[in-house]
Amino acid sequence: MLREAAQIYVDFVRLEESLGPDQEQARQEVSFLRSKYHDLFSDIFRKAGIPVADRFEATRRAFELVGEGAQHS
Numbered sequence: 001m002l003r004e005a006a007q008i009y010v011d012f013v014r015l016e017e018s019l020g021p022d023q024e025q026a027r028q029e030v031s032f033l034r035s036k037y038h039d040l041f042s043d044i045f046r047k048a049g050i051p052v053a054d055r056f057e058a059t060r061r062a063f064e065l066v067g068e069g070a071q072h073s
Helices: 002-018 024-047 055-065
Strands: none
Touching (some): 002 055, 024 055
């Protein structure tokens, strides 16, 4: 479940990054979904006993879990 949640979260991050400036409504909708999934992903970390200090660490761990740790900016 953890890896699947990480993959979905990473997919939302990548989708949000791919949207152009003229796609503001789509960006807002994807951002909302990404934030919701980030909360879910962070909860899964806590339940698994994996400490995450903040949202940045949780994001970094998500990218590491899906094998994209060094690629995310």
